[in-house]
Amino acid sequence: NANPAHMIYECLTNIDWGMGASAAIIDVDSFLDAAQTLRDEEFGLSMIWNEQATIQDFIAEITDHISAVLALDPRTGKLFLKLMRKDYDEDSLPVVSPANAKIQSFQRKGWGETVNEVVVTWTNPENEEDATVTAHADFNIAIQGAVISDSRNYYGVRSAALAMRLAERDVQNSSTPLIAATVA
Numbered sequence: 001n002a003n004p005a006h007m008i009y010e011c012l013t014n015i016d017w018g019m020g021a022s023a024a025i026i027d028v029d030s031f032l033d034a035a036q037t038l039r040d041e042e043f044g045l046s047m048i049w050n051e052q053a054t055i056q057d058f059i060a061e062i063t064d065h066i067s068a069v070l071a072l073d074p075r076t077g078k079l080f081l082k083l084m085r086k087d088y089d090e091d092s093l094p095v096v097s098p099a100n101a102k103i104q105s106f107q108r109k110g111w112g113e114t115v116n117e118v119v120v121t122w123t124n125p126e127n128e129e130d131a132t133v134t135a136h137a138d139f140n141i142a143i144q145g146a147v148i149s150d151s152r153n154y155y156g157v158r159s160a161a162l163a164m165r166l167a168e169r170d171v172q173n174s175s176t177p178l179i180a181a182t183v184a
Contacts, residue, residue, distance in 0.1 A: 002045060003043075007045065008031070034066075046156055065156050113177065115171070117171065135168045152167075
């Protein structure tokens with residue numbers, strides 16, 4: 001298994017098969033921070049880019065596996081990698097309120113638009129075949145009165161324990177009606 005942050009960095013910078021980007025356009029510290037977090041989480045992936053997809057699509061598959069964003073920082077002009085983790089201090093977040101912003105649009109998903117079961121397919125290294133794990137959001141099943149299932153294919157995962165963590169992550173994210181708003 002390889003560290004996914006290292007995999008993305010290699011895809012971006014490798015001059016033989018990757019995009020050949022200069023390290024000067026990459027926020028290396030963000031990649032090092034992500035790599036350390038992924039190592040601490042024991043989050044390794046086994047994936048091969050086979051040139052049937054673009055490098056960008058392959059990187060998107062990796063970021064999907066690890067729940068991350070690869071984006072350009074408009075202040076620095078560098079690519080950064082940010083893992084979607086609860087690694088922030090809630091008290092330091094900016095507060096948006098009627099005193100400092102005006103709501104331009106507001107949408108909330110209904111319970112019927114949520115998922116309460118996620119089935120994750122992963123690769124069993126003992127036989128190199130697909131295996132599955134399933135996570136449920138019991139509170140959502142009770143609210144909807146039925147199981148609403150979705151599936152994810154995390155073929156780069158080769159551990160049942162990691163696959164289960166991802167299923168639990170995804171069902172937690174999919175089972176709550178989120179709000180989308182635009183403020184100015």
